[in-house]
Amino acid sequence: MTHPTVRIVLDTSAIIAFGRESIDVGEVLAEVADEDDCVFGLPVLCLAEAARVVTDQDRLTLLVQHRAAEILLPDPDSWQALAVTLDTVGRVDAASAVLAAIDLGCDVLTGQPGLYGGIAGGGPVIAF
Template sequence: MTLPRDVCLVFDTTAITSWVRGSIAVGETLAEIADDNGAVLIPLWCLVEAGHDIGMIDRERLDLLLAHAATFLIVDDGEDWEMLVGMRALTGRHDCAAAALLAVEMNVDVMTRHPDWYQSVRNGQLTLLIED
């Protein structure tokens, strides 16, 4: 994967929903990454789950996140299906599996409200907790 910016973080479903709900912690983190010309990856499965969780009531905020210069929507590569199956077994959720796989591949953290979802990946050292 080639991006015009250095990847700094992956947003999981909870980071996306927190952004939509006006999280200062998520907004400040995204702003700092943007200021450093970095990138935040948004796995498609996390976006799908966030869209389901929030409904499409806050579509405007969601569109702002997706249009942000530092965010990149990532679709799973079909060739990664076996690794995704393994991550799904570790995390218990398909959206978390996609976020964890991206984070491991890019050697970055997943921003989340639920670090316990990633406890079995990298000995639980994969997350950046959202603290609002």
């Protein structure tokens, strides 16, 4: 059995935007869901941070339970890379999102592209 390909990683801002019914984020997720054997990644640290802000918890649950969603956990062996990235971006949730994207060879969907400006080339970022 093959593991699905993560096409994009949502950071906290993208998860919050989904919770607020962003058409831009919804379109990206629909495109990923339409691809065979592809998913979008939801870093658990971004979900936890977004849950503090999103008022529609049912919508957040809908996102997490989406057939094309995959919850991403930080790799315990990457704690040093997480620490360095945290020093660069200033937030552990954003650091976990960009590290996941780099490891998976995809981009971070974000409403805050400047957050990743300190990463080489501005990071693997797609702004909405």
